[in-house]
Amino acid sequence: MGLQWCLSSTLKLSPLSILRPISQSTKIPLRRSLLVRALSAATVPTTIASAITPDDYRVVKAPQWKAAIDFKWIRENKEAVAANVKNRNFNANIDLVVELYDKLMNVQKEVEGLRAERNVVANRMKGKLEPSERQKLVEEGKNLKERLVTLEGDLLKLTDELQQEAQCVPNMTHPDVPVGKPREFSFFVKDHVQLGKDLNIFDFDAAAEVSGSKFYYLKNEAVMLELGLINWAVSEVMKRGFTPLTTPEIVRSSVVEKCGFQPRGTNTQVYSIEGSDQCLIGTAEIPVGGIHMDSIIPELSLPLKYVAFSHCFRTEAGAAGAATRGLYRVHQFSKVEMFILCRPEESNSFHKELIEIEEDLFSSLGLHFKTLDMATEDLGAPAYRKFDVEAWMPGLGRYGEISSASNCTDYQSRRLGIRYRPESSVPPKKGKGSSASTQFVHTLNATACAVPRMIVCLLENYQQQDGSVVIPEPLRPFMGGLEIITPKSK
Numbered sequence: 001m002g003l004q005w006c007l008s009s010t011l012k013l014s015p016l017s018i019l020r021p022i023s024q025s026t027k028i029p030l031r032r033s034l035l036v037r038a039l040s041a042a043t044v045p046t047t048i049a050s051a052i053t054p055d056d057y058r059v060v061k062a063p064q065w066k067a068a069i070d071f072k073w074i075r076e077n078k079e080a081v082a083a084n085v086k087n088r089n090f091n092a093n094i095d096l097v098v099e100l101y102d103k104l105m106n107v108q109k110e111v112e113g114l115r116a117e118r119n120v121v122a123n124r125m126k127g128k129l130e131p132s133e134r135q136k137l138v139e140e141g142k143n144l145k146e147r148l149v150t151l152e153g154d155l156l157k158l159t160d161e162l163q164q165e166a167q168c169v170p171n172m173t174h175p176d177v178p179v180g181k182p183r184e185f186s187f188f189v190k191d192h193v194q195l196g197k198d199l200n201i202f203d204f205d206a207a208a209e210v211s212g213s214k215f216y217y218l219k220n221e222a223v224m225l226e227l228g229l230i231n232w233a234v235s236e237v238m239k240r241g242f243t244p245l246t247t248p249e250i251v252r253s254s255v256v257e258k259c260g261f262q263p264r265g266t267n268t269q270v271y272s273i274e275g276s277d278q279c280l281i282g283t284a285e286i287p288v289g290g291i292h293m294d295s296i297i298p299e300l301s302l303p304l305k306y307v308a309f310s311h312c313f314r315t316e317a318g319a320a321g322a323a324t325r326g327l328y329r330v331h332q333f334s335k336v337e338m339f340i341l342c343r344p345e346e347s348n349s350f351h352k353e354l355i356e357i358e359e360d361l362f363s364s365l366g367l368h369f370k371t372l373d374m375a376t377e378d379l380g381a382p383a384y385r386k387f388d389v390e391a392w393m394p395g396l397g398r399y400g401e402i403s404s405a406s407n408c409t410d411y412q413s414r415r416l417g418i419r420y421r422p423e424s425s426v427p428p429k430k431g432k433g434s435s436a437s438t439q440f441v442h443t444l445n446a447t448a449c450a451v452p453r454m455i456v457c458l459l460e461n462y463q464q465q466d467g468s469v470v471i472p473e474p475l476r477p478f479m480g481g482l483e484i485i486t487p488k489s490k
Contacts, residue, residue, distance in 0.1 A: 191395025233449035260382030405446035
């Protein structure tokens with residue numbers, strides 16, 4: 001039907017949605033068309049003649065569908081759109097899109113001018129005219145019609161070509177999305193296990209003899225790196241108003257269960273201490289959650305925001321594959337965890353805050369990562385919603401999880417018995433206490449720094465051709481000013 005997709009009005013798209021298929025069910029306000037009015041079927045020739053230069057001529061296959069693209073916005077924001085295309089590594093030619101749009105606008109003006117002339121001729125022929133004058137107008141009308149047929153054909157061709165080029169343009173990117181791509185190496189990339197061996201900072205063999213598989217010794221600069229990461233993460237999160245904690249690393253089994261974990265289930269990740277009701281913690285989330293167990297918190301004390309350092313212990317039952325190599329999946333590790341207790345209506349906003357903190361931390365270290373909204377089968381029992389951050393690990397050859405952030409709503413607080421008493425604006429009745437009943441808080445947790453995974457990322461991403469590893473600048477003050485780890489002489 002030619003150009004019937006663009007009537008005298010067209011769909012209005014936001015600058016962040018410059019490319020979107022038209023949906024019949026979508027209700028979007030209409031505005032003045034940036035393109036052209038629809039052509040009737042009678043005016044569209046079966047063979048399209050070209051009014052553009054031979055150098056510009058090429059056979060264009062008509063798009064199977066038409067998008068209401070805001071070409072005017074693209075032209076007015078050409079540099080930003082081109083930068084967005086480059087950042088996203090798309091094959092779209094913004095210069096050509098703008099050029100085709102300008103040509104289309106010029107042809108459209110010619111078409112509208114000829115239509116206006118044709119209308120003038122048609123109106124004049126309605127009056128009483130001498131035969132010679134009428135014949136002259138008839139000839140003029142025929143000439144206008146022929147010129148219109150040619151230009152309308154060019155208009156149709158330009159519209160198809162413009163659609164074809166513009167449909168390659170990606171949507172604009174949210175300003176908070178990190179810009180960049182994984183580092184490209186000009187030399188053979190080592191994984192962190194080989195790097196650690198060459199730098200003499202790990203010892204997996206001795207740890208296997210002493211403790212078994214999936215244990216490790218850190219040595220030399222790796223010890224400084226672990227301590228530096230811990231102090232850096234705690235320091236940065238404290239700047240956001242979090243209270244620092246160190247926690248017990250052995251807790252009662254009941255507390256583990258109340259936090260939503262199964263210490264004695266099949267393939268449990270929890271180490272239970274035989275002959276007792278105690279377990280080793282798999283995350284500081286558990287002892288931090290237990291701090292306010294069976295208590296009522298004044299509303300004015302909320303939110304409570306903690307950043308906790310602890311060692312974590314996990315059985316890693318069922319884990320197998322290449323991702324278990326080296327430090328990626330181990331039984332014991334150090335971790336800095338964030339934990340928030342808040343009013344129910346605030347938990348979504350605090351969830352966003354935790355994710356932002358994680359992304360700020362990892363961005364400051366120069367890591368290339370992506371944030372994932374996890375599907376239902378990837379949610380643990382306590383989580384209402386969870387986002388994972390996965391960072392690029394060149395030695396592993398893929399992205400690997402380095403943190404997660406979960407909103408557990410009132411799942412944990414109902415089991416742990418953590419309530420708050422809202423401040424009532426209505427005074428209590430005579431002879432009665434506060435009229436405000438208690439409510440359960442919402443709890444949230446997020447990883448600030450899981451040390452072994454961070455070491456994997458830093459070693460593999462910051463390795464140099466000579467085998468050395470550069471220390472990111474934010475960590476150097478926490479490592480005595482150390483800037484680079486160099487291979488040890490053999």
